[in-house]
Amino acid sequence: MRQINTEEITDTVEKICIDANYNLGEDLVVSLQNALNKEASPLGKEVLAQILENAEIGRNEQVPVCQDTGFAVVFVEIGQKVIIEGQGLQEAINEGVRRGYKNGYLRKSIVKNPLDRVNTGDNTPAVVHTDIVPGDKLKITFIAKGGGCENMSRTAMLTPAQGRDGVIDFVVNTVMTAGANPCPPIIVGVGLGGTFEYATLLSKKAILRPVGSHNKDSNTANLEGELLEKINKLGIGPQGFGGKVTALAVQVETYPCHIASLPVAVNIECHSHRHKTVVI
Amino acid sequence: MTEYINLKTPLSDSDVEKLEVGDKVRISGILYTARDAAHKRLVEMIESGKDLPFDLKGQLIYYVGPAPAKPGHEIGSAGPTTSYRMDTYTPMFIKMGLKGAIGKGGRSEEVIEAMKEYKAVYLAAVGGAAALIAKRIKKVRIIAFEDLGPEAIRELEVENFPAIVVNDTKGNDLYKIGSDKYKVPF
Numbered sequence: 001m002r003q004i005n006t007e008e009i010t011d012t013v014e015k016i017c018i019d020a021n022y023n024l025g026e027d028l029v030v031s032l033q034n035a036l037n038k039e040a041s042p043l044g045k046e047v048l049a050q051i052l053e054n055a056e057i058g059r060n061e062q063v064p065v066c067q068d069t070g071f072a073v074v075f076v077e078i079g080q081k082v083i084i085e086g087q088g089l090q091e092a093i094n095e096g097v098r099r100g101y102k103n104g105y106l107r108k109s110i111v112k113n114p115l116d117r118v119n120t121g122d123n124t125p126a127v128v129h130t131d132i133v134p135g136d137k138l139k140i141t142f143i144a145k146g147g148g149c150e151n152m153s154r155t156a157m158l159t160p161a162q163g164r165d166g167v168i169d170f171v172v173n174t175v176m177t178a179g180a181n182p183c184p185p186i187i188v189g190v191g192l193g194g195t196f197e198y199a200t201l202l203s204k205k206a207i208l209r210p211v212g213s214h215n216k217d218s219n220t221a222n223l224e225g226e227l228l229e230k231i232n233k234l235g236i237g238p239q240g241f242g243g244k245v246t247a248l249a250v251q252v253e254t255y256p257c258h259i260a261s262l263p264v265a266v267n268i269e270c271h272s273h274r275h276k277t278v279v280i
Numbered sequence: 281m282t283e284y285i286n287l288k289t290p291l292s293d294s295d296v297e298k299l300e301v302g303d304k305v306r307i308s309g310i311l312y313t314a315r316d317a318a319h320k321r322l323v324e325m326i327e328s329g330k331d332l333p334f335d336l337k338g339q340l341i342y343y344v345g346p347a348p349a350k351p352g353h354e355i356g357s358a359g360p361t362t363s364y365r366m367d368t369y370t371p372m373f374i375k376m377g378l379k380g381a382i383g384k385g386g387r388s389e390e391v392i393e394a395m396k397e398y399k400a401v402y403l404a405a406v407g408g409a410a411a412l413i414a415k416r417i418k419k420v421r422i423i424a425f426e427d428l429g430p431e432a433i434r435e436l437e438v439e440n441f442p443a444i445v446v447n448d449t450k451g452n453d454l455y456k457i458g459s460d461k462y463k464v465p466f
Contacts, residue, residue, distance in 0.1 A: 050406050051408060108430065180384060237462055239407060243458070
């Protein structure tokens with residue numbers, strides 16, 4: 001067995017909250033540069049150039065690329081040979097978020113109760129998803145999930161008869177309805193199968209894959225390609241001003257499902273796609 | 281080749297009437313920030329007959345909740361938030377003399393109609409270009425609802441703040457025109 005103290009988890013979370021919000025990933029930057037080359041609309045090109053310039057300012061001046069520094073969503077893969085020592089895992093993560101959002105000058109965007117709506121003042125609590133996996137490592141992934149794009153995400157319980165076409169209709173319609181709201185060009189995470197809640201979780205995991213990577217299953221990879229092509233025919237374009245690049249990528253994750261069901265979840269992610277992973 | 285229209289707040293009817301959908305503008309002067317919670321409180325103040333923290337006449341509201349300022353900075357990153365959440369409140373403000381709003385994303389028919397009838401415009405800033413936009417904000421002062429944190433009302437002094445006209449006073453909509461132009465049937 002390997003012991004990991006929660007102090008180390010807290011320190012790691014603090015660092016990656018700040019790092020993710022200041023420094024966009026290289027995969028995303030490359031994808032945005034490709035979008036700039038592909039885009040036909042002059043206004044769309046101008047928007048993409050501004051987004052790339054903004055990413056540089058974030059990196060050079062170490063400031064948040066977007067003012068909405070997000071809900072702290074943290075995925076933890078815990079090796080089953082790991083013993084976590086110290087305080088509770090959720091509290092250790094919350095403490096990391098608390099420190100990261102304070103010391104990194106990140107916005108505090110969480111309200112304590114959805115109806116009373118009083119700000120918690122420190123961006124906690126985080127939403128934490130844990131998986132127990134083989135091994136003796138602990139993998140922490142942080143994503144700053146903005147409100148604007150999360151609001152445009154949807155889940156549907158389709159019938160098996162609706163099949164592949166039904167899935168395509170639902171995903172494309174979700175993006176069309178979202179229009180300019182979620183800050184296109186977007187990344188579209190799709191969770192297909194599982195149960196009502198599991199499809200949604202899969203859709204969030206899907207956006208965490210490297211931007212533009214394909215599912216290992218060739219049928220699913222084909223579905224990703226067809227969805228991306230159709231979405232980019234909608235004409236929404238960068239920031240919704242019209243153009244050829246509405247989505248940078250469509251990433252689908254699947255899971256077995258019930259004989260009666262065809263769950264599909266669409267998690268929309270804005271171009272300001274901020275996430276980091278550290279393995280302890 | 282890019283030509284900008286310079287706007288100086290406060291704005292008159294003729295300032296906004298000359299704007300057309302797709303125009304690129306650079307705004308200088310004062311902007312007032314307000315988003316969800318501040319809008320709710322402003323409407324409650326209007327309904328109970330209280331004076332507002334600022335006069336809406338001729339002004340632009342910027343839908344933003346900025347990040348905290350780092351030491352040595354006047355303001356943290358400050359890009360637009362999604363505007364449709366303010367749709368229920370906006371027509372009332374426009375009737376009271378507001379000349380427009382800056383945000384991102386589409387507006388309701390009611391807002392577009394109010395802009396036509398009372399001469400106001402809706403402008404978009406680039407969502408997610410928040411570090412770049414913050415450089416155009418020269419001074420910031422909280423003028424109301426400090427307890428709301430990022431949602432407090434701030435008076436921003438801006439220079440050459442970049443935005444694009446999405447809805448003009450004639451009822452045109454850039455989101456519709458733009459996507460119609462690049463849409464490919466399938």
